[in-house]
Amino acid sequence: MTAYKVALRRNIGVNFKEDGAAVVTLWAPLAKRVELYVCAEVFPMTQIDAGYWELYTDQLQSGASYQFIVDGKAIPDxxxxxxxxxxxxxSAVVDLHAFExxxxxxRNIPLGSYIFYELHAGTFTPEGTFDGIIAKLDHLVELGITAVELMPVAQFPGERNWGYDGVFPFAVQQSYGGAEGLQRLVNACHKRGLAVVxxxxxxxxxxxGNYFESSGPYFTTKYHTPWGSAINFDDAWSDGVRNFFVENVLMWFRDFHIDALRLDAVHAIxxxxxxxxxxxxxxxVEVLMNQCRRKFYLIAESDLNDPKYINPLSENGYGMDAQWxxxxxxxxxxxxxxxxxxxYSDFSGITHLEKAYRxxxxxDGIYSPHRLKIFGSHADENPxxxxxxxxxxxxQVGNRMLGERGSQLYSNEMQKLMAAAVFCSPFLPMLFMGEEWGETNPFLFFTSHSDPELIANVREGRKAEFAAFHAKGEVPDPQADDTFRRAVLQWELLDKEGHQQRLKYxxxxxxxxxxxxxxxxxDRKQMDVSSDTGKNCLILHRWDDAEYIVCMLNFSIDPQHLRISGERPYxxxxxxxxxxxxxGPVxxxxxxxxLQSLIIQPESFLVYTSKHV
Structure with missing residues (x-):
């Protein structure tokens, strides 16, 4: 378990050696006795160092079911x-290296060329599988997407879940197609030039289905999170826990050929x-990249406005390549x-959008009325x-009480303007599945738990969550099958004129x-932005070498008179x-x-260039 030395195979779970024999490893530092149960036989395991137990055996074949018996209690791996x-x-044995x-x-594309498309495997197609996604990849290529981002696929209870309730971080959701299905999807994406996040x-x-405490001290009561006791990353025995998650990262890159990982809510670690x-x-990951000569990216979700997460290790940052x-x-x-x-009460509209661009x-170190404190820091040097x-x-869709997409909330003109605001930014753009054709089905929060008490708690939790927004009406039942079914994309909408037009847009x-x-x-330094609160308009100047572009965004419901400033005459x-x-209207x-005054239509977007190409 030497730090920063990456092996060709996982150092936990079941792995096959070149001779076909399996090495089985479990971290259970507090256990007195550990056994492997397979094919109605029990095989004693040997305690090695740092709380790990190990067994070499030729009794395991791909597909075989097995369990560990820890101090007399049977648990999955x-x-x-x-x-x-x-x-x-x-659990079932899988040979990850059997896939061809x-x-x-x-070769992974440069991060700056990523155009993300976030999707949920269970609702992206009626099939709700990885193979269903493969059948739609040509659509994404024709759209212009360069990176497919999958919401979590780690095994969760039942067949309906966003994926954030996973309890087997290494196991790929069975109903989606399992490990081999995900490998097929990644292979198919790469064939079409698409990166996979x-x-x-x-x-x-x-x-x-959380059996972690039955094998070791995976949690600590030192800290609490919105989900209960925190995962043990710095308390006694934390080395084994850290290794578990580091091995998970390496597996996705090495064994599934994933190109980038998006790490959920890192502020809660x-x-x-x-x-x-x-x-x-x-x-x-840097060691792994050197070994396999491939580029991988790490993307964080953080709400702390703290650039240390994305600053390089050389500056004592955490080294994440990007963040939501x-x-x-x-x-x-x-x-x-x-x-x-x-x-949303913290945001004032056009002036804050101007600041976001800049x-x-x-x-970034100013007072937040919603948080009742000074919040954030500057990220001036981050590209x-x-x-x-x-x-x-x-x-932002699914955590609305009714899961409304933009197509249900805004006019057609405003939807087009909001999309343009994303794509004219100096940042990396991302779409949410179905957005490109104006999908009208909601994306609601859904689960398929089996524990009645947990089901009741989730229902009550959703109701309490929307109290802060003073939302009225009945909260959709997360456990209801219909809540899930309503979230499935309607691909047949692409046959209708308005939706076809939106896709072409x-x-x-x-x-x-x-x-x-x-x-x-x-390059954020090759940009200038200004806003007019009275007109609710924003003008964005961007340039690169000889090319100058001006983007005009009118968020008001009235036509507005704007001028293009600058030294370039035409x-x-x-x-x-x-x-x-x-x-559009005209x-x-x-x-x-x-300096010529021109009229920009309500809720619209204009782009002019001084380089006539």
Whole structure:
């Protein structure tokens, strides 16, 4: 268990040696006796160092069911790769190296070229499987997506869940297609030039099917999180816990060929040790990259507005390559008319959106009325490619009481404007599944627990959550099958004219970003932004070498008179969301002079360039 020395195979769970024999390893530091139960036989395991137990055997074959017996109690393998009978059943042996990969020539694309598409495997297609996703990959390629982001796939209770209640971090959800299904999906993505991002959860483990405490001290009462006792990353015996999650990171990159991991809510990882867990992960991933000569990215979700998470290890940062940034979304939503309730009460609309473009963090050491304290820090030296922005994602849609998408909340013109606000930014853009055609089905929170008490607690928890937003009406039942079914995308909408037009709009918007270097470079210093609160408009200047671009965004419900300032005398229109081909009201002039007043239509987006290409 030497620190920062990455092996070719996992150092926990069941792994096969070259001769076909298996080495079985379990971390159970407080156990007096550990045995492996397989094929109605019991095999004693030998205690080695640091609380690990080990067994070499030729009695295990791929697909075999097994359990550990720890001091007389039978439990599944915490590092199980497959749970064919669900979270309460025995584990099954999987040989991850049996899959025949065909992506030897694949090389991860630069992070700055990522255009993310977040999807939920269970609701992206009617099949709700990895193979169902494969059948739709050509759609994503034609859209212009470069990176497919999967919500968590770690085994969870039942067949309906967002994935954040996973209790087997190494096991791929059986109903989606299991380990081999995920490997097929990644292989198919790489064949089409798509990177794959996987959402993983290291801040907590789900409540149902959680057998971790039966094998070792995985939790500590030193800290508490919204999910209960914190995972033990810095208390007694924490080395084994840290190794467990580091091995999980390495497995996804090495054995599943995942290109990037999105680490959920890293602010809830409680670790006050000298080397933070994220720093350890970064160091060991760097070793793996050197060994396999491939590039992997680590992306954090954090709501702390603290650049130490994305600062390099050399600056005593945690070394994450990028982070989700919710504040851009919140300011954008308020510009679009979101009522200032709950956490939206902290955002003032156009002035805060201007600040988000310029500074990434809005609350960067200023007083937050919602939090009742000074909050955040500056990220002035962090490049734009370290921030991922969006107008929708699973949280911001699914954590609304009724799960409404933008298509149910905003006018067609405003939806187009919000998408454009994301794609003209110096940050990395992300779409949420179905957004590109104006999907109308909600994305609600859903579960399929089997514990009646837990089901009741989840229901009550959802009701309490929306009390802060003063939401009225009945909260949809997370446990109801219909709540899940309503979240499945309606691919048949693509056959309808309005939705076809929206898809073409998104294709054009993505193409615009890819074509013009002034729009796709992530240098925040090659940008200037200004806003007009009276007009509720924003003007964004971006440049790269000889190319200058100006983006005009009108969030008001009235036409507004704006001017293009700057030294360049002539400007040519290259994009207009109000153009009739996008079902807009009227086109703006194609050519304008500097300082010439022009009318920008309500809830619309204009782009002009001084480089006539």
């Amino acid at each position: 915490p590092a199980s790769l497959e749970q064919p009978e669900g979270v309460h059943g025995p 990969w065909t992506d030897a020539d694949w 996987l959402d993983v959860v290291y801040n907590h483990l789900g409540p149902e 409680k670790d006050f040790g000298a080397v933070h867990l994220l720093q350890q992960i970064k160091k060991e 940034i919710d504040e851009f979304h919140h300011a954008l939503r308020v510009c679009a008319g979101e009522p200032p309730r709950g956490y 500074n990434a963090y809005i609350y 734009g490619q370290q921030f991922i922005v969006f107008s929708q994602n699973h949280d 998104y294709q054009a918007l993505i193409s615009l970003r890819k074509k013009h270097t002034a729009m796709n470079n992530n 400007w040519k229109k290259i994009f207009d969301s109000a153009d009739p081909r996008w079902n 086109s703006a002039p194609v050519l304008v002079d500097a």
